[in-house]
Amino acid sequence: MKILWSLLFILLVTVGFSQNGKDTRALYQYQIKPTTNSIVLDGVISADEWSNHDTTTGFFNHWPVDEGEARNRTEVKMTYDEHQFYIMAKCYDQGKRIVQSLVRDNDEDFWGSDNFTIALDPVNTKQSGFMFGVTAGGAEIEGTLTLEGSQTYSSENWDNKWASKVVQYEDHWVVEVSIPFKTLRYNANQNEWGINFIRGDKSNNVYTTWTQFPVNFNAVGMNYMGSLVWDQSPEKAKGTFILNPYVTSSSLRDYENSEQTEAELTSDLGGDVKVALTSNLNLDLTLFPDFSNADVDQQVTNITRFDIFLPEQRNFFLENNDIFANFGTYDIKPFFSRRIGINEGEAIPIDFGGRLTGNITPNLRMGIMNVQTRRTEEFAAQNYSVAAFQQKVLKRSVVKGIFINRQATSNTLDMEYSRNLGLEFSYVSESGRLNNTFMYHTSLTPENFDDTYFYGFEGTYSSKKFRTGWTLNVVGENYLTELGVNPRLENYNAETDKTIRVGYTLINPWVRYLFFPKGDDRKINYHGLRTWHMMYLNPDGSLNEIEDNLAYDFEFQNTSKLNLIGRYQEVNLMFPTSLIGDEFDPIPVGNYDFTRFDVQYRSDERKTFVWNTLAGYGSFYNGTRLGAMVQGSFRFRPWGTFGLTYDYNDIRLADGYGSKNLHLVRFNGNISFSNKLFFTNVLQYTSRNDNFSAFSRLQWRYSPMSDIFLIYNENHDTTGLGIKNRSIVLKVTYWL
Template sequence: MQDTYQLQIKRTSEAIEIDGVLDEEIWSVTAVASDFWLSFPVDDRRVEKELQTEVRMCYDETNIYLAAICHGGGPYVIQSLKRDNMQFWKGDAFAVVFDPVNEKTAGVYFGTNPSSVQTDALVSGQTGRRGNTRGSSGINNAWDNKWYCKSKTYTNYWTIEMAIPFKALRYAEKNIWGINFIRSDSKSNTYHTWSPVPVQFRGVDLGYTGALFWDQSPAIAKGNIAVIPYALASTYRDFETDEPIDNAARIGGDAKIAVTSSLNLDLTINPDFSQVEVDEQVTNLTTVNIRFPEKRLFFLENNDIFEDFGIPPMRPFFSRRIGLDEDGNTIPILMGARLSGNVNKSLRIGVMSMQTKDQADLAAENYSSFVFQQRIFGRTIIKGFFHNRQQFHDGEFLTDDYNRTSSLEFDYRSIDGKWRSFGGYGKSFSNDLTGDNYFYNSAIGYDGRQISAYTNLAGVGSNYIADMGFIPRSYHYDAVQDTSFRHGFNHWFSRFAYTFYPTNHPKINTHELGFRNVLDATEGGKLINNEFEINYTARWQNSSMFMFRFANYDVQLLYPFAFTDEALPIGKYNYKFAGFEFQSDQREMLSYLLGVEAGEFYNGYRTQFSTTLQLRLQPWGNFGLTFVQNELSLPDPYGKESLTLLGPKVEMNFSTDLSWTTFIQYNTQDDNFNVNSRFQWRFQPLSEIYLVFTDNHFIELWGPRNRALILKVNYWLNV
């Protein structure tokens, strides 16, 4: 692609005002990226002239500047004024994708829309197939940095100006970067890219970038140090322990230091994450724990280099193991440091050490990690890690309480991204545990325009322990003894899908027919579970979607497990069920998703009804409601159970810098009613004031659990 799609960027001495008005002289003489391609729902033609996009770029000693003209009249769809909102790409939007090292392994994008709402994200080299929701998307939207943009709307087009500081980027001192531009047009429900991206891949795919040619290699940004102190005041009461109200105040902060233009050092002292959005609860009808995403900013930059080992249900590293317990409660962190980025064009590294606080009922822990990725050819890498958890007490090592894991993996990806194969082998080391401490994984996959196929085989020994990882299938809960037992297991996953693209159909974009199979067995070959599913999905041109699936599960309970008040006994269970989902046009002011599942469940039956309603009062308000109701009916003496999950959410944006969000969650499975309300004022870029109220109640007996009110101020200071 970079031989064909090239854009020249030149230095300017002209002062550029970021106001969305392209009246600077430089914009009349710079090179233009135009003639965009459709990337979705088809990829075989250019965008029609009336919807084309024109992009121009220049730079000075501090910033990269971008100007764009997005042709096509309004009214435009703006899902929210909130920065980094998850519905951003379901409206009109534009983004620039940078691969500054130009090795197709790590990048970043900056986007905006006609209301100047900002979004930015880290992009890994493994963004995968468009529409895949089961695995990682390779896109980290929780990452934030300081940059500037302004949009302006006209009768038949809208314009953009951006200023992206070099300090926001990690780049090599070379004169060719990877680059692409993405645009979504809500009226036609289409996605466009400058350098063409096949329809099966996401527009941010780093394997399909064009080339950005600099007139001279950009120099290292001078004084690239940011200090982010915070001050916090809080009041907290724990009603379960009936302790007096705890009023507290504390300070802390982070620092970001550019060691080189592509290698960054992050430091933190007494970090606080109280402003992080609360986890969205789910009803868990499996026998293993649910993995919730990382949202804490310190752990997000270059997090893919730490976490991209193993396969999705078997990750040797999971950053939420640091500073959080299994219930998501905070464990105080004293300090930490992380060095991450590119040492050279082919070698990425990550080094991290975090120290938690010694408490009365919990000894201090040190979590340290070293990881690397070495590109050997094309998009193929060798990577490895060493993780270490070491317990401390009174400032001394506890020699009998530690856990260490290490692994080496090979990851092949074809230049066009269609073929991928990987494999690896690792070990864990814990006190008094020897032998059967292995971890292995292997996989091969293909993502073509119509055919998508993937299979992997992985496993762990019974003595493989990853205290810094997430491998829930290793642990089996015994509901009678109220304890868990560890088992080694082998895991085999396969999926296949065939996508039809109807020619000139007036309404349908695609039909997709597929299947998936998950097989887990103990080291001795005893079945744990075998899940087989066939599914069909239709996607309309107006963004509506219909999905049907039929599933057959064989589950072997190795220990008694309870979904109701009475635990199911050890044994093998076979059950079948079917379900469908329909999602309406997401561009409408009122949209919805409806789902029904019904069928057998272990030795009984289950019916599930789910709905999500979304009312958008453009652009200031979003009012959502999620409701999931499960009815379990098991034979005597196991009884029946009604599981309700209700989640109203109100988001009000008074401007792009001022918002108020309230999220209520009523979850009978966890016996918890939660209210989380957050007021946020971004008074300067990445400098914010938060006022957060959280309240938790028991549902069954209806009484308070705990309550907190927090006021926090943080300030981003470039040194």
């Protein structure tokens, strides 16, 4: 209880520090005028194209320091015609440029390269937006911008039609971008959009922005954009019905099925439809969606007591997903789209789906999604629905609500339906330094359980040097989230082979303080101390688990990083638990406390050979654990990257409870033949799951938003490498 009162005290105190920030949308403005000549994307700045348009040049340092003007000059001009919005950037430098890869939509390689990015808030509400970026080598990335608390994050999983052209010169490089109005969502009668430009100068390891704002906010931050002022607001885009059909031809063989003696050959046809109902309200439909070209899941070694959840990889569920996914806290997510069409790792066919997202009014954003899965021999047909809204209140705050429903549409002995409802209020100060979200959620099932609640709050306060945050979750033992993530609720008893739900309370405060050395000759961008603590209490107030962490971090000017971490953990184990295999006796019920120390280092990411490592040793329940991870990659810029990861755990429990060495090996090989043709390869071996897998994908973007994929996938067991299954898929998509 003392900790709870302390958190409330922190919240009240920090309100006093949430003073208003400067209004960058009033300070930084660009008056855009229509073009009188055709704009040709050729990377050549022709006088008749751009001479009549204003130039904005005053970029400021943003990272690693947020003071002073940029060393290298960046010039930006903008214009438009009836159908397109055009941006030209001239990026001066000393001729030394880093281009990690030509692969599109690769977040790590994009921000690790010299790049230019446009961040847009066309609805001008500081709640959602878009980003379009190009590296000096011409690799493109596009994505959505969403708010989590007061921070803006980008997701590259949104795809749409636009174009760019890059040409490199001796002392500068030029990028020209065209974005169709029908690609964006905006208010047709609005004369101002939020906009910012981010320049990545990777040779000097700095990022600069058009507007000046604190380093503790991301460069794409929507609260600190400038204004794009239209002489007349763009009309509603016409021709906004888009059809994206696909056809696949597949060869599938399940070698573990004795009745299948040869590969099955199948062909499928389906597609997506995108309809702009208004200039800022989109309808997405899918029929017999195919996800064979999705990225392969990265295997991990799980030695915790609870399930882990791999990220969503399917594009239909990723686009505009923030309207549904940004509920709950990091520990509990009421909605997690990977629960739809996947059960225990097995894909369940989806017949159709629809998603309506966008703004009803400038301050009201909504989303509705419905998906129908097919009946199979193992699973009943199901209909999944989710509806959510976000109503902007005050300056930047939001009231959010969500309703989730799973309904069986064929006979089943399992639970007929499962429903969740939730309401949240997110307060964000005008400066963005302080944010706090209050939440209440509940679940409904045929059993009419008691204790179906989840409530609490989560927030942060952030200044340049001092940052702190807090989380309080109170979870009832029957808060069921079939379409969400709530891993700690279910506790497995290894002796009785039963799962028991146990409610809990989580209290999680954290604090970080950073030092920023000054001077051009500095070797360190920043260093500082951070500490975070997690306490889980049982419903009767007794201790379930506590974890105390203390770390010191260094980030060097050459992009390398060093982290030193000490951990203390105490677990009141309520049920016998198997952590390393059913062949050993479960760890018995009791109280365990153990400590651990980790060292993590990442080398200069601009080098041809990049490596990082994590090593740690400490006690582990009634034994010890030695863990080590080594990762290295060669970059043959910009056409190829080849990397190898080895993750090792040596766990030695007390006599009778087992000892085991766990190995995970991953090879990644990515080749960019051009910025339209990519070859991706992943080999993975894990002793924990007794699996060796191989995945290869050749992708050719032969036309904007139109691709040909050739995908190969196979899995083997690790005993004699006997094959489990193999598939070859040819998929063709076309954007009409």
